[in-house]
Amino acid sequence: MCGIAGIFSRREMVSMAKLEQATQALYHRGPDGQGHWRSADGRVGLGHTRLSIIDLHTGDQPIANEDERIHIVVNGEFYEYEAIRRELEGRGHRLRTKSDSEIAMHLYEDFGLQFLQHLRGEFALMLWDENRRRLVAARDRFGIKPLFYAWRDDTLYLASEVKALFAAGIPARWDEESVYHSVSFGGHQMRTLFDGVFQVPPGHFLIATEKHVQVSRYWDFDYPRADAATPRLTDADYAAQFRHEMEEAVRIRLRADVPVGVYLSGGLDSCSVLGLAAKHHAEPIRAFTLTFEDAAYDEGPIAKEMAALAGAEFNPIPIRQSDLADNFSDAITQAETLCFNAHGVAKYVLSRAVRNAGYKVVLTGEGSDEILGGYPHFRRDMLLYNRDGQDPEAIKELLTWLDDHNGVSRGLLLPDGDCGPLDSVQRVLGYVPSWIETFSSRAMKMQPLLAPDFKERFARQLGTYAILDDTDLRGQLAGRDPLNQSLYLWSKTVMAGYILTMLGDRMEMGHSIEGRVPFLDHKLVELIASQPVNQKIRGMTEKFVLREAVRDVISDTVYRRQKHPFLSPPATLSPDGTFSSFVQDTLRGQAFRSMPFFDQEQVRALLDRLPTMDVGARTANDQVLMHLVSMAVLQERLEISTGSGTEAGADLSVTAH
Numbered sequence: 001m002c003g004i005a006g007i008f009s010r011r012e013m014v015s016m017a018k019l020e021q022a023t024q025a026l027y028h029r030g031p032d033g034q035g036h037w038r039s040a041d042g043r044v045g046l047g048h049t050r051l052s053i054i055d056l057h058t059g060d061q062p063i064a065n066e067d068e069r070i071h072i073v074v075n076g077e078f079y080e081y082e083a084i085r086r087e088l089e090g091r092g093h094r095l096r097t098k099s100d101s102e103i104a105m106h107l108y109e110d111f112g113l114q115f116l117q118h119l120r121g122e123f124a125l126m127l128w129d130e131n132r133r134r135l136v137a138a139r140d141r142f143g144i145k146p147l148f149y150a151w152r153d154d155t156l157y158l159a160s161e162v163k164a165l166f167a168a169g170i171p172a173r174w175d176e177e178s179v180y181h182s183v184s185f186g187g188h189q190m191r192t193l194f195d196g197v198f199q200v201p202p203g204h205f206l207i208a209t210e211k212h213v214q215v216s217r218y219w220d221f222d223y224p225r226a227d228a229a230t231p232r233l234t235d236a237d238y239a240a241q242f243r244h245e246m247e248e249a250v251r252i253r254l255r256a257d258v259p260v261g262v263y264l265s266g267g268l269d270s271c272s273v274l275g276l277a278a279k280h281h282a283e284p285i286r287a288f289t290l291t292f293e294d295a296a297y298d299e300g301p302i303a304k305e306m307a308a309l310a311g312a313e314f315n316p317i318p319i320r321q322s323d324l325a326d327n328f329s330d331a332i333t334q335a336e337t338l339c340f341n342a343h344g345v346a347k348y349v350l351s352r353a354v355r356n357a358g359y360k361v362v363l364t365g366e367g368s369d370e371i372l373g374g375y376p377h378f379r380r381d382m383l384l385y386n387r388d389g390q391d392p393e394a395i396k397e398l399l400t401w402l403d404d405h406n407g408v409s410r411g412l413l414l415p416d417g418d419c420g421p422l423d424s425v426q427r428v429l430g431y432v433p434s435w436i437e438t439f440s441s442r443a444m445k446m447q448p449l450l451a452p453d454f455k456e457r458f459a460r461q462l463g464t465y466a467i468l469d470d471t472d473l474r475g476q477l478a479g480r481d482p483l484n485q486s487l488y489l490w491s492k493t494v495m496a497g498y499i500l501t502m503l504g505d506r507m508e509m510g511h512s513i514e515g516r517v518p519f520l521d522h523k524l525v526e527l528i529a530s531q532p533v534n535q536k537i538r539g540m541t542e543k544f545v546l547r548e549a550v551r552d553v554i555s556d557t558v559y560r561r562q563k564h565p566f567l568s569p570p571a572t573l574s575p576d577g578t579f580s581s582f583v584q585d586t587l588r589g590q591a592f593r594s595m596p597f598f599d600q601e602q603v604r605a606l607l608d609r610l611p612t613m614d615v616g617a618r619t620a621n622d623q624v625l626m627h628l629v630s631m632a633v634l635q636e637r638l639e640i641s642t643g644s645g646t647e648a649g650a651d652l653s654v655t656a657h
Contacts, residue, residue: 002061003029003509004073004147005047006126006158007168008135010210013042014155018168022159023047025167028334029075029160029509037062037071044128044135048073051512053256053361059099065109066094069130072108074101075160076123076145077516079252084118108136116205116218120252122517124200126158135208141219142367142520143202143496146505150197156208161506162197162336163638170197172640179597180458181466182338183446183627189470189492190215193337194640202496219522220476221491223484223529230532235548238535241527243549249521250276253363260361261286261354263515264307264314265566266299268543268550268558269365269374271306273518275553277363278310287312288354288362290319290346294569306555317353319346321574325582328629333637334510335502338630340412340442340623342568342579344502351511360514366504367519370495371528372543373483373536374563375413376402377434382537385431385482398540413438413565416620420444428468429477433486435494436465445624449606454597467493483533503566570622572610586629591636603628 003026007014016038023034030049038045048061062071078084081100084107088095093106104125107115113136122144127136137158139147149158150170159165166172173195182193189201200206203219224230233241250273254260262274264287277285287307291300300316307314324342331348332339339345354362369375373382379402383395403414415437422432422440447455467489471477477485500517508515518524528536528545535545542563551559571579586592587603606625610618634640 002051002073002075003027003049003160003164004075004124004126004158005160005164005168006073006128006135006137007045007155008128008158008208009043009155011154014038014045016045019045019047022157022164022168023049025164026160028512031512033060035061037064039071039128039130046071046073046126046128051360051514053077053258053514059097059101061101063096063099063102063105065105070105070109070127072101072105072125072127074104074123074125075147076101076121076125076140077253077514078103078119078121078123079255079521080120113205113207113218120522122520124160133209136205137200137208138205138218139200139202141203141522142491142500142517142525144500144505144517144520146501147200148192148197149200149206152196156213158206162192162194163333165197166638171195172638174640174642176454176597176642177458177461179631180450180454180461183443183450183597183631188466188497191466193634202492220472221488221525221529222476223480223488225479226481227479230530235535235545238531238545239548241531242524242535242545245521245524245527246272246518246546246549247276247279249518249524250363251280253516253518254280256361258360259286259358260363260516261288261357261359262312263287263350263362263364264289264303264312265365266302266306266558266561267365267564267566268546268554268561269368269519271303271365271554271558272368272546272550273363273365274306274310274312275550276518278312279553285310285312286315286357286359288315288317288350288357290350291316292319292346292569293321294573297567297569299564299566302555302557302561306558309555310553315353315357317350319349319568321569321571321577321579323349324568324571325579328579328582329633329637331507331510332630332633335506336634336638337498337501338627338634339502340626342571342626343566344507346568347503347507348510351508351513354513355511360512362508362513362515364504364515364517365519366499366515367495367517368543368546369563370487370491370499371519371525372546373487373533374542375435375565376542376563377413377438378483378486379537379540379542380414380434381483381486382533384434386533401540412567412620412623415441417441418444425465425468428473429485431482433482433489435486435490442623445621446627449598449602449624449628451597451599481533483536484529570619572613572618572622572625573615575611583625583629586632587625589632592628592632595631595635596642597631598628 005022026049030051032052033050035048046062061073064071078100081103084103088106107118123140124145124147157168175195178191178193190198204217206215264270289303292298304314324345328345331345419437419440425432538544571583
């Protein structure tokens with residue numbers, strides 16, 4: 001993986017100093033080399049920081065085509081690229097490198113904007129086409145790799161991280177409306193926390209010319225309609241289909257010119273990845289596992305059992321409360337977003353340990369819950385909205401069981417307390433997804449902590465969700481099973497905006513680690529999207545088809561275990577601990593007091609009440625505090641100012657493509 005930056009000016013020569021500053025801000029994403037290119041007329045510049053994974057000797061970027069009329073920079077990996085290289089050479093292309101990145105440029109020459117359909121992997125890219133005088137920027141189907149952009153003085157700036165845009169001269173200011181929605185709801189397909197800074201949505205590409213800019217969709221989940229005629233297969237047949245695609249997704253992600261490891265928890269997802277990877281790896285794989293002092297959050301023993309079964313080398317990485325306190329600010333600065341648990345900080349520490357062990361590449365289990373309904377709120381949706389043939393009393397008992405057996409998910413993944421007004425969601429969808437209820441209940445806890453004038457300014461937006469305005473409701477949600485609708489909306493917001501950021505790319509690339517995500521191979525996702533919802537959730541068993549598909553390569557403990565979300569122990573559960581002291585000090589400190597969004601007296605009162613709360617209440621309130629501490633860190637570290645002042649930019653249209 002790498003870091004990429006680009007500048008496109010409609011009127012003036014691109015500043016090489018700004019391009020180099022943006023690229024340098026991404027050094028952690030690619031410490032093995034930096035490259036820059038500026039067009040002959042000076043109107044376009046591309047920058048690249050390299051993490052050498054494939055083609056260690058000739059893969060430097062930017063890369064030009066044969067006549068040097070097209071230049072490209074890529075962050076990510078393209079799988080099965082060797083076969084595509086042979087096809088390109090058969091059509092007369094002369095490739096300059098042996099890297100996977102170069103294939104995208106030549107595919108673009110042959111297929112135009114349809115080239116994205118031929119790419120399999122995790123990527124973000126920028127391409128300058130001198131013949132058409134256009135800049136093309138694209139992001140992978142799920143948002144595994146980040147890509148941000150901003151306009152200033154009729155110039156378009158793009159980069160892998162927001163801090164690179166700031167380094168190039170984009171003002172660092174809060175987007176106050178985004179702040180309001182993020183501390184209450186979280187997640188947006190295009191907007192960020194920062195004024196004038198946007199992201200290319202997953203599965204979209206951006207085109208910029210001297211005349212216009214547009215963002216268009218090239219891929220989507222396309223869940224089948226609930227009433228669509230589909231072939232009826234046995235459970236064994238569905239499991240065989242899934243196993244074939246999953247094993248292939250893992251196998252092709254083991255291809256690298258450097259050693260490949262695996263992140264291993266005690267969960268079904270990472271254990272499945274390890275079990276399948278061990279079948280296709282000549283030597284024992286190193287498995288890296290986070291362990292915690294609190295037994296309720298520690299999965300070390302289960303992971304160790306799984307590593308032994310797979311013949312893997314087990315490497316536990318212990319995380320203490322002091323580690324979370326010491327690394328919180330660095331991790332949040334790297335993430336550039338708000339967290340609701342310090343699990344991302346733990347992943348940040350994990351990636352550093354992996355890098356220190358001499359590794360650059362790991363396979364991870366992210367994405368499985370999003371495509372297979374792994375979280376408890378998806379099981380709740382299944383119980384509430386798929387009731388055909390089910391006994392109401394049995395459903396009631398199962399809902400009670402779900403709450404009783406998911407205490408650590410209280411307020412995080414299951415609703416807790418007042419959920420607030422959700423009439424607009426009910427009217428649009430015909431029901432309210434449980435995860436939206438959960439996030440809305442968090443919003444209600446946040447409301448008393450907001451400054452009165454800030455809260456009043458956006459009060460009419462409480463209970464409204466921009467994702468519904470941004471979504472192709474007729475094309476992607478209408479007539480679909482409620483579970484698939486809920487999965488779709490979650491994937492477009494929380495998965496791309498939080499999971500793949502806070503638990504994926506940013507925490508890994510903070511220490512120059514490339515994370516590969518087999519569950520988000522688009523061929524595997526398209527398969528599971530086509531299968532019946534009861535292959536995702538069967539009664540209280542989540543990820544049913546995955547369990548059956550990999551039963552022979554996972555331990556019996558993992559096979560029978562229900563989903564346990566990866567969380568670090570909340571700071572509020574150890575009031576005398578180092579991490580709790582860090583939270584208290586931060587929220588009583590100058591950086592937090594300087595933000596006009598919060599009622600300082602109410603926040604201090606909440607901090608004072610924590611010792612009197614029961615464990616459940618402290619757990620539910622911990623996520624609120626994590627949001628506040630995250631904002632204080634970003635305010636201080638990125639030197640963000642308040643108040644709007646967005647520069648006049650280009651007209652932007654988002655269209656389905």
